[in-house]
Amino acid sequence: MLKKLRRAGPPLLLLLPSLILVGVFVYGLIGVNFATSVTDNHTAAQATGQEPSVVVWFRNYLDLLGSEAFQHSLVNLVLFTVVFLVGTMVMGFAWAWMLDRPVRGEGFFRSIYLFPMAVSFVASGVVWRWLLNSNQGESASGLNRLFQMIGLDFLQNNWWNNVTFGIVAIAVPAIWQLSGYVMALFLAGFRGIPDELREAARMDGASEWKLYRHVLFPQLSPIALSALIIIGHMSLKSFDLIMSISKPANYQTKVPAVDMYVFKSSFDYANSAAVGAILLIIVALVIVPYLIHSNRSEKR
Amino acid sequence: MRLNRRTSATVAGAALVGLALAACGGGTDDGGTPEAGGGGGGEVEVFTWWAAGSEKAGLDALVGAFDEQHPDVTFVNGAVAGGAGSAAKDLLQTRLQAQDPPDTFQAHAGAELQDYIDAAQIEDVSALYDEFGLTDAFPADLLDRLSTEDGAIYSIPSNIHRANVVWANPTVLEDNGVDPEATYEDLDAWMADLDKLKAAGVTPLSVATTWTQVHLLETVLLANLGPEAYTGLWDGSTDWAGADVTASLEDFEKLMSYTNTDRDGLDWPEATQMVIDGNAAFNVMGDWAVAAFEEQDKKLGADFTAFPVPGTDGTFDFLADSFTLPVGAPNPDGAKAWLETVGSLEGQVAFNKAKGSIPARTDADPADFSEYQQTAIESFGSDTIVSSLAHGAATPVATLNAVSDATSKFTTGASDLATYQQELAAAVQG
Structure with missing residues (x-):
């Protein structure tokens, strides 16, 4: 017994501080958040205990999920995530594929594509708000003006002010910002594939397409999965970019994170916490299978 | 080097203690609340979002008056910049929740205080109104708007703004065959x-993001319903489902059709700038907009004109900044000293001359103020005073948020007029 303690003790002691900190500040607070979300704590008076709040279990969740406004936010979130994911994956892969061939100035292009990631979402959001100005015709500016100048007038549109697809316009700057990161991931993946494999495939008479289809793509799939997970969870948590291009009250660009902020500002802590919990669950739905998967493959 | 077990255990223990200490150190930082002194002295932390521009100038002028009236109390500036006050309100919410209030904080006067009142976070200061003689100095209409149902008042206004003002560019009007002198x-x-x-192909009316649309909506409601029925919208005596509200919403819809299409991406300075630059003819905005015109050397009458929103002449749609006395303020005597200066004639004149708003007191000499301010002071003294919706005087925050959501949904085209009216009714009835 004592021997066991001696062996396990020091490592446990070393880990303990971070365990405690993570336990209290991450899992503890998730617990508090969940506990708040199942109460009817919707007013400032209840938040400070001036008036009682009772546990209503999942009523907040049901009310939220049943409300048209929140459904609109969820739809926006899905639209945003799909476009953001597809956009970054396609752009990132295409760039990596092009840079993987021996090209002159590879380092230069790599930096160019990776650079937008160094800009904060808030700063780029302000610039993109001007670029995505929804005026058309004479008073147009930003991208709409650019389309006019190059004779592509029919491409003018109202960008993020479209009621249904406005949120997709905000995915454009997000794609611009993170495609370079996906490119870097894929490029590392390409570089990790030994040349011998390509040579062997060519020796066996594989065409270029077959080479990619049967040799390179399978080797890249773990990278693609990681990229999907990383971009996916970033997309679900998107808040700063949307806030700096649009405004919290704008209906066309509402997402759950914005709802959470608006609820909190009106002292509706229960709904705010419920939205937070829903977001956490959505992110977990994406991440947990991935963790299980990678855990299994490590054991193997 | 090889460590034996005991050494590594000691190291681990030390690391644990160190981390725990670091964690505690990080947790007790309370944002620099000053230690309260006894009696009338000490420091008074004044929490505002007046961190830049004319607001900062106004605060500095107010502090000047405060230092003269209360030399024994030291002013500590707790201004938080960002987001037109939303950053400050976020921080304030946290501090009040943690029972670490500043000595006094800025808040919009009126119903926006309701949440703090319900949460028992601010004190009734109506006794101070009597003590400082404010009951006679402020217009009776204003006191009505400030008092809660049971007659208590929870803050002292430092300045008054008028929301129902139209700003116009006479050059644009003349060029397009509209008489700039028309009333x-x-x-x-x-x-x-x-x-x-x-x-004629110009933007007739400029507007910006949702809150300015709500601002426009409230002036339309005021114009069509009149002051009494408008006030009734907030206390339940006017029916939101009524035909006159429907007519107002139709007018609002029509007015929105005259506005710029990039509105949701703009804030009020950009919308007002459209009028200044001649890109739009009219803009409905509160009278803080006058600062934007004057900063660019525009003259009232020649380069721009201002008049009450048509149909609201004789009504003053007010909003006000005010100061409170938080429950558990570290230095309540200091806070009272600050409130005394805020309500005093010297304080109000100094502050409002710099900020561009007008004093809540009716005994200030209009000659001290700019040309626009003089007209506003005159109206404030004689008009019926009603509370602004978009600026927190008429309703609590949650109601305003719900109204904003419904308005944004309507103006982006996601709901029709009937739905809009239902959602507004639901928003106000809670």
Whole structure:
């Protein structure tokens, strides 16, 4: 017994501080958040205990999920995530594929594509708000003006002010910002594939397409999965970019994170916490299978 | 080097203690609340979002008056910049929740205080109104608007702004065949001219993001319903489902059709700038907009004109900044000293001359103020005073948020007028 303690003790002691900190500040607070979300704590008076709040279990969740406004936010979130994911994956892969061939100035292009990631979402959001100005015709500016100048007038549109697809316009700057990161991931993946494999495939008479289809793509799939997970969870948590291009009250660009902020500002802590919990669950739905998967493959 | 077990255990223990200490150190930082002194002295932390521009100038002037009146109390600036006050309100929410209030904080006067009142976070200061003689100095209408149902008042206003003002560019009007001197009886008369401007190809009316649309909505409601029924919208005596509200919403819809399409991406300075630059003819905005014109050397009458929103002449749609006395303020005597200066004639004159708003007191000498301010002071003294919706005087925050959501949904085209009216009714009835 004592021997066991001696062996396990020091490592446990070393880990303990971070365990405690993570336990209290991450899992503890998730617990508090969940506990708040199942109460009817919707007013400032209840938040400070001036008036009682009772546990209503999942009523907040049901009310939220049943409300048209929140459904609109969820739809926006899905639209945003799909476009953001597809956009970054396609752009990132295409760039990596092009840079993987021996090209002159590879380092230069790599930096160019990776650079937008160094800009904060808030700063780029302000610039993109001007670029995505929804005026058309004479008073147009930003991208709409650019389309006019190059004779592509029919491409003018109202960008993020479209009621249904406005949120997709905000995915454009997000794609611009993170495609370079996906490119870097894929490029590392390409570089990790030994040349011998390509040579062997060519020796066996594989065409270029077959080479990619049967040799390179399978080797890249773990990278693609990681990229999907990383971009996916970033997309679900998107808040700063949307806030700096649009405004919290704008209906066309509402997402759950914005709802959470608006609820909190009106002292509706229960709904705010419920939205937070829903977001956490959505992110977990994406991440947990991935963790299980990678855990299994490590054991193997 | 090889460590034996005991050494590594000791190291681990030390690391644990160190981390725990670091964690504690990080947790007790309370944002620099000053230690309270006893009696009337000490420091008074004044929490505002007046961190830049004319607001900062106003605060500095107010502090000047405070130092003269209360030399024994030291002013500590707790201003938080960012987001037109939303950053400050976020931080304030946290501090009040943690029972670490500043000595006094800025808040919009009126119903926006309701949440703090319900949460028992601020004190009734109506006794101070008597003590400082404010009951006679402020217009009776204003006191009515500030008092809660049981007659208590929870803050002292430092300044008054008027929301129902139209700003116009006379050059644009003249160039497009509209008489810049014209006065409009009601919204219909105004919209006839807006039609002319629209046909001429200029933006007749500029507006910005959701809150400015709510601002426009409230002036339309005020114009059509009149002050009494408008006030009734907030206390339940006017029916939101009524035909006159429907008519107002139709007018609002029509007015929105005259506005710039990039509105949701703009904030008020950009919308007002459109009028200054001649890109739009009219803009409905509160009278803080006058600072934007004056900063660019525009002269009232020659380069821009200002008049009450058509149909609201004789009504003063007010909003006000005010200061509170938080429950558990570290230095309540200091806070009271601050409130005394805020309500005093010297304090109000100094502050408002710099900020561009007008004093809540009626005994200030108009000659001290700018030309626009003089007209506003005159109206404030004689007009019926009603509370602004978009600026927190008329309703609590949650109601305003719900109204904003419904308005944004309507103006982006996601709901029709009937749905909009239902959602507004639901928002106000809670």
